[in-house]
Amino acid sequence: MCLRTPLTLKVDCKMVFESIPTHKHDSPTLGDRRQAIARQIYRQLPGLNCGECGYTNCTRFAAALVAGDAETTRCPFLLQDRFKENNALVGEILSGKTGEEIKDAEDTEEEAGIIGLIDHLVADFVLSPLRGEPSCREDLHPFDIEVRAEVGDILRYRPWGCPITHFAEVLEVAHGIVTVHIVGPLHRLGREIEWKDAGLCMVIGFEGMVTRGDMPDVGATVRFLPEHCMMGKVHAGVIVHSEGDCVRIEGIDLKVW
Numbered sequence: 001m002c003l004r005t006p007l008t009l010k011v012d013c014k015m016v017f018e019s020i021p022t023h024k025h026d027s028p029t030l031g032d033r034r035q036a037i038a039r040q041i042y043r044q045l046p047g048l049n050c051g052e053c054g055y056t057n058c059t060r061f062a063a064a065l066v067a068g069d070a071e072t073t074r075c076p077f078l079l080q081d082r083f084k085e086n087n088a089l090v091g092e093i094l095s096g097k098t099g100e101e102i103k104d105a106e107d108t109e110e111e112a113g114i115i116g117l118i119d120h121l122v123a124d125f126v127l128s129p130l131r132g133e134p135s136c137r138e139d140l141h142p143f144d145i146e147v148r149a150e151v152g153d154i155l156r157y158r159p160w161g162c163p164i165t166h167f168a169e170v171l172e173v174a175h176g177i178v179t180v181h182i183v184g185p186l187h188r189l190g191r192e193i194e195w196k197d198a199g200l201c202m203v204i205g206f207e208g209m210v211t212r213g214d215m216p217d218v219g220a221t222v223r224f225l226p227e228h229c230m231m232g233k234v235h236a237g238v239i240v241h242s243e244g245d246c247v248r249i250e251g252i253d254l255k256v257w
């Protein structure tokens with residue numbers, strides 16, 4: 001599903017997803033119950049989406065744990081003292097909790113709210129990728145007018161106000177706005193890839209699916225946590241479009257009041 005404004009080009013989202021190189025460790029789709037368990041495990045993971053475990057983000061690592069394709073020891077942060085309890089909980093869940101227990105735990109978490117990892121701010125909802133896509137979509141505006149991005153390019157850039165260098169695959173280019181999927185820090189992609197330097201970019205908009213929290217109204221100013229954010233940082237923005245459980249957010253700001 002695309003939530004583009006009339007100013008931008010339409011693309012076939014399915015084709016785009018299929019064209020994106022997936023990491024060799026990425027897991028197949030899980031059944032409903034396994035997805036529920038994977039979600040529960042994901043909520044115990046550090047949420048840094050750093051790729052150190054060999055998977056493109058914490059979501060895929062959770063899926064791999066449930067599928068039995070990976071060990072928890074692949075995440076170096078889970079081994080740190082600050083995540084000791086989370087690590088123990090992941091072990092418990094993997095060793096066979098009942099569906100009821102998982103549901104109870106999910107309900108408890110829902111009540112506990114959605115908290116940013118670094119700023120500890122409370123978000124209204126979690127923004128997850130559109131169905132079948134690897135990350136939320138971001139619209140970028142490079143500050144350097146010489147940057148020439150083409151569909152399929154990998155861009156290296158740093159979002160305005162964010163300390164993390166991002167790598168992203170270009171999905172669309174229109175009117176100076178580049179729409180991308182985040183594909184990670186470099187080590188998620190392998191060392192052999194080529195990229196274009198886009199330098200500092202203004203992030204104009206996000207598109208994704210609301211997976212936790214309340215569905216916002218169009219026009220509302222919201223605080224949201226993009227699932228792929230490497231800092232687990234709560235973002236602010238304005239809902240400019242919604243369709244089912246999918247939203248488009250513009251006026252992105254990392255300064256959340």
Ligand code: SF4
Pocket residue numbers: 045046047048049050051052053054055056057058061074075076077078
């Ligand atoms: S924090 Fe990094 S290493 Fe740990 S599960 Fe998430 S992506 Fe993998």
